[in-house]
Amino acid sequence: MAIKDYNARVTEKKWQSIWSENAVFQTRNDDPRKKYYVLEMFPYPSGRIHMGHVRCYTIGDAIARFKRACGFNVLHPMGWDAFGIPAENAALQNKVHPKEWTYRNIASMREQLQSMGFSFDWSREFATCDVDYYHFQQAFFLDMYHKGLVLQKTSKVNWDPVDKTVLANEQVIDGRGWRSGAPIEQHERTQWFFRITDYSEELLEGLNRLDQWPEKVRTMQRNWIGKSQGLTIRWQLVVSYKTPKHFTEIEVYTTRPDTIFGAAFIAIAVDHPLARQLAGRDNALQTFIEECKQSDTSTVTFEKAGKKGFKTELNVLHPFDSSWELPVYVANFVLMEYGTGAVFGCPAHDQRDLDFANHYNLSARPVILPQGVSPPDLIVTDVAYPGEGILINSHFLDGLTSEAAFEEVACHLEKKMLDGKPQAARCIQFRLRDWGISRQRYWGCPIPVVYCDHCGVIPVPKADLPVILPDDVSFDQPGNALNRHEEWKAVQCPHCGKAASRETDTMDTFVDSSWYYLRFITQWKKEHTDFVTIENWLPVDQYIGGVEHAILHLLYSRFFTRALNATGYLRIEEPFKKLFTQGMVVHETYRTHHGWVAPSEICITEKDGHRFATLLSTGESVEIGSIEKMSKSKRNVVEPDDILAVYGADTARWFMLSDSPPERDIVWSASGVEGAHRFIHRIWRLVINVADTLRGITPRVAYNDAAGEISKAAHRTLKAVTDDLEKLAFNRAVARLYDFVNVVSPVLQSIDEDDETMKSALRQALDFLISMIAPMMPHLAEECHAALGGKELIANSSWPAFDKTLIIDDNVTMPVQINGKKRGHLIIARNADQITLEKAVLSLDCVVARLNGNSPKKIIVVSQRIVNIVI
């Protein structure tokens, strides 16, 4: 019999059209079944999908298809994170409008995703640059504004003096603009912020309930929020003719009040109001501050610059000893944004303070004795002791633990009054900063605000929304094109009606992605949006994406749902119930002395266990380098299109889910893909060879003989694969399916036409197999199902149920150990009692031989698992 070959390209297109024509993946909100919302992080429409997308969406699609089969009403949508800088770069470089570029990319990427056979409900698709989308974002901004969740303040931006534009941090490379190469300047600029810090405590505390998130991500968020508990202490300035007006004290935040008697100096930030005041009359200080500001704030430059300070002429009094004066420095290592912008330096117990003190010849007096160290041994030279211990050299604190000393200092200073106020207060600080959302870019959501010379800052009335991004802009020069659009900028003040000007900043694209998961759920109309339906679908049951979004995107989304609670839209706090972060797709790198070479340009041969690569074009030898994340610069990228053309979508999907656990990096290899492809053909051959024989056969369980073994294998595999898919252990499911095919395949190849029992059992085994591969290789599953005479679509079929009685055998094989080493095994009835079992074990040859006629000291029997004899 001639075997019909499996042509993935033709077959896959066919089933994709059938799914689409039958609207198989369109989800109804009024479906009464239990909901399941599975969402993968939506892509930026850069132009073409890459293997990272393929992996993420393959995982999500396998879950969606599995849950659909399990009877859930599954929502599995797709959209586009469409605003952002690359569109503007393209506009500058290729003279194409960002809008046109973006929608064109969306169209081609949509086509690519569709050819992967992903079961998205395309009827819910949208892009964040759609006016209908950002319209609501502007409305949320206004609601948050009126709720006090939006504020305006000045903050630093990276200014490119040549391109005369503001750059994002990623556009600053080694302190220079990515385009112009000019040294970047730090400019102060008024910008819009969301008050995410209002929710610091809640966002931190909420992490405890996100027990279905990876611990890693929760830890990263905890560190990012960075809660610390300490004391703000007011240090009185020594009054002299040098003391500036209005300054009588310096407020300092510390988490270590126990080290207060080890204080050696006070350091304030260069932006501290007192530093500015002093700089006004001190040119040397002014110069120092300028210098500090020039070096950008990145860690690298900090490390190079070292800790620098400027000694002012001011002194402060120690809070517990009014005869003790400490010098005040302006220092580059103190951050104005954290705490009070001022610290007290305790050199003996803080490495940074010690470095500074050594540089400026300040003494380091130890006040904390580590456990097991006696006072004479404690000399601090260049390594500080930052831990806790017992207090010494600290007057009334001597002998206390660090913890007790903290309390003691707090209690004393809370009672001690200075100018009618307590000298210290307990204080909780967070590392988390307010979220700056202003971007000086064209291609983003306009911030709906108007500036009026008479009325000031006026939010656009909701009735005037949306503030539409104008299309007629020019990209002949860098910078924000909105700024140059005089006609668009000119607007009547909504308040007084006089001429006013629009805000030309647009929103950070992280705002766009902070609420997109709501937008898929229902139709959003101008007047009304159905938040009840939205709430019914929330939270997202399974969210999937790269770990690179572990902090910002996920934190902002968590904030946004809380903001929507505060503005009365929702009563759900956490948007994502379960989170999965998949690993990267990595590939070997290849290089010649001319540079990196792409995998498609080389040929690999193997000799004596070593692999050699040569250049296809010239035969030149190529060095096989390390395995790295696929990137254009290393040229180790494999294009999904190429894989699709040669092997088809199912091969790519199967490969992605095989071998490596989904959270780990997967190494893309040609031989691995070949292996995946072989398996597809193997299944197809098995099915098509018996299709005529098994078509029309009723699938049935067999309870004995050879057919019984097939049934048992089928039902056991089904149970195991179901469990694996539930846990997203795709690699284990794949291994079990290989195993199962290895069991079924020889039987299928020598099928007895007259053995009706066997035929029924095999038919069921194949039906199970098809159902089990369907979430991962949906096209092959449909084709096999149809070949066996199936009328329904597998995509619409239910997940099969296994028969519990077949999972458990009557007999059980128990390994027999002697002194913990396996020496044999025993096959015995599962329900055998202890006495029968011991008797059987002691009569085994391997046991008798080793006992030498003696009786064992002990026999340990773990029911249905193992026997261990101690002699």
Place this chain on the structure above:
RNA sequence: GCGGACGUGGCGAAAUCGGUAUACGCACAGCACUUAAAAUGCUGCGAUUCUUGGAUCAUGCGGGUUCAAGUCCCGCCGUCCGCACCA
């Protein structure tokens, strides 16, 4: 520096509750089919060792707990990731 994860054959990896270590795949080798190759099918495949069948050693290293440890505890070594002058 702080925080987290991980370490098992030539490679990707299994071992779900402390109970048969190396399932499954890749690579490799042999055989069958073929004029030949590809494809396919079958077999072998941790190391050492002797005598078929065993024995001994193996889950980064060193200890410990236990009848039993890849898994638990203590101490090292190494790799990767995140954060980082955060007071």
